[in-house]
Amino acid sequence: MRAPWVSLAGGMPESRLLASVAEFTHHRDIDALDHSLVLSMAELVAVKSVTLCKRGDSLAHPVESLTVCTRNDEGRCVVEAVEPMRDGDPIDTIVCAMETLEVISDVTDDGRCRLVVPVIRDHAAIGALMLEADDTLDSVRTLVEGFARIYSNYIALLNESERDKLTGLYNRRSFEQRLQRLLKLQRQRARAAKRQDEERRHLAQDDVAQIYLAILDIDHFKRINDTWGHVYGDEVILMLAQQMRACFRQNDVLFRFGGEEFVMLIASEDEGAAAGALERFRQHIADWVFPQVGHVTVSIGYARISENDYPEIVLDRADKALYYAKQNGRNSVQGFESLTARGELGAPVALGSIDLF
Numbered sequence: 001m002r003a004p005w006v007s008l009a010g011g012m013p014e015s016r017l018l019a020s021v022a023e024f025t026h027h028r029d030i031d032a033l034d035h036s037l038v039l040s041m042a043e044l045v046a047v048k049s050v051t052l053c054k055r056g057d058s059l060a061h062p063v064e065s066l067t068v069c070t071r072n073d074e075g076r077c078v079v080e081a082v083e084p085m086r087d088g089d090p091i092d093t094i095v096c097a098m099e100t101l102e103v104i105s106d107v108t109d110d111g112r113c114r115l116v117v118p119v120i121r122d123h124a125a126i127g128a129l130m131l132e133a134d135d136t137l138d139s140v141r142t143l144v145e146g147f148a149r150i151y152s153n154y155i156a157l158l159n160e161s162e163r164d165k166l167t168g169l170y171n172r173r174s175f176e177q178r179l180q181r182l183l184k185l186q187r188q189r190a191r192a193a194k195r196q197d198e199e200r201r202h203l204a205q206d207d208v209a210q211i212y213l214a215i216l217d218i219d220h221f222k223r224i225n226d227t228w229g230h231v232y233g234d235e236v237i238l239m240l241a242q243q244m245r246a247c248f249r250q251n252d253v254l255f256r257f258g259g260e261e262f263v264m265l266i267a268s269e270d271e272g273a274a275a276g277a278l279e280r281f282r283q284h285i286a287d288w289v290f291p292q293v294g295h296v297t298v299s300i301g302y303a304r305i306s307e308n309d310y311p312e313i314v315l316d317r318a319d320k321a322l323y324y325a326k327q328n329g330r331n332s333v334q335g336f337e338s339l340t341a342r343g344e345l346g347a348p349v350a351l352g353s354i355d356l357f
C-alpha cells in the first residue's frame with residue numbers, strides 16, 4: 001500500500017516531501033520561514049506561483065503581506081515580497097477563503113487554475129496559501145492543506161518563544177523584530193494611503209499614524225513585594241498586563257521587558273492622541289483595585305519613533321521621560337519631545353533604570 005502522502009502528492013517520493021518540510025521548518029525567523037515555505041512548495045509541485053498571504057488587522061487592511069514565489073522563464077523559482085492591494089483579484093478570493101475558512105478552487109479570468117487554502121489557528125485564519133498553475137490543482141489540495149497545518153503549528157511555536165511566560169505579552173527578545181514589522185507596515189500603509197483617491201484617503205487616516213514608544217514602570221513595586229510578598233507582586237504584574245491588553249488597541253504592540261517594566265508601541269495620529277491613550281490607561285490603573293494589594297500607580301515615559309531612528313536611542317529617550325516622571329511625583333505620563341521643548345530635560349539626566357541593548 002502506498003503511503004498517504006505519496007498518493008496525495010501525485011506520486012511524489014516521500015524523501016522529497018520530508019526534505020521539503022525539514023527545509024522550511026528549520027528556520028527560527030518568521031520572514032525566513034515564509035520565504036522558505038513558498039519556495040519549498042513551488043519546487044515540490046508543478047505550479048506557476050505559490051503565494052503566502054498574512055492576514056491584516058482590520059477590514060480596511062485585510063492583508064498584511066504577500067510573499068510570492070514565481071517561476072521565471074528559465075524555470076527558476078524567484079521569491080519576493082509583494083505589496084498587498086486592498087481589494088480586487090486575487091485579494092477578494094483570498095479574503096473570502098480566510099473568512100469562510102473554506103478551500104477555494106477556481107479558474108482565473110486568464111484561464112489559470114487556482115487553489116486557495118486558509119491557514120487556520122484557533123478557529124480563525126491567520127493567512128492563506130494560494131497556488132496557480134496551468135492544470136488543475138485538485139491532486140495537490142490535501143498536500144497544500146497539510147503544509148498549511150504544519151506552517152500554522154510552527155508559527156504558533158515561534159510565537160510562543162516570543163512571549164513572556166507570566167503575562168503572555170511579547171518578551172524583550174522579540175522587540176527589535178516586532179518594531180521593524182510595525183515600521184514596515186506603517187511604511188506600506190503610508191504608500192497605500194498616497195495612492196488612494198480623496199474619499200479613500202479620508203477612510204485611511206489611521207494609515208499615516210505615527211508610532212510612539214512608551215515605557216511603563218509600576219511605582220514603588222519593591223514596597224508591594226516587601227509588604228505582600230512576591231506572589232502578590234506577580235499577581236499585580238499579571239493583572240496589569242491583562243488591563244493593558246484590554247485597554248490598548250489590538251494593533252498596539254505590548255511587551256514585558258522584565259520585572260515590573262513594560263514597553264508599548266502605540267500607533268497614533270499625533271502626539272495628543274498617544275498621550276491621551278497613555279493617560280487614560282494611567283488613570284484606569286490608579287482607579288483599579290488589585291486584590292489584597294489595593295491601589296497601585298504607574299509612571300510612563302514615551303517618545304516618538306520613526307524608521308530612521310535607532311531603537312535604543314528612542315528607548316533611552318522614553319526612559320529619560322520615565323525617569324522625569326519618577327523624579328516628579330510618579331503616577332504620571334511624560335513625553336520626551338514635550339519635556340525637551342519645555343526645557344525640562346535641559347540639565348544632564350542620569351541614564352534611567354532600563355538596560356540598553
Ligand SMILES: Nc1nc2c(ncn2[C@@H]2O[C@H](COP(=O)(O)OP(=O)(O)OP(=O)(O)O)[C@@H](O)[C@H]2O)c(=O)[nH]1
Pocket residue numbers: 217218219220221222223225229230231232233234237258259260326330
Ligand atoms: N514579584 C516580582 N517582583 C519583581 C519581579 N521582577 C522584579 N521584581 C522586583 O521589583 C522591584 C523593583 O524595585 P525598584 O526598581 O527599586 O523600584 P520600585 O520599588 O518599583 O520604585 P520606583 O520604580 O522608583 O517607583 C524589586 O524589588 C525587584 O525584586 C517579578 O517578576 N516579580
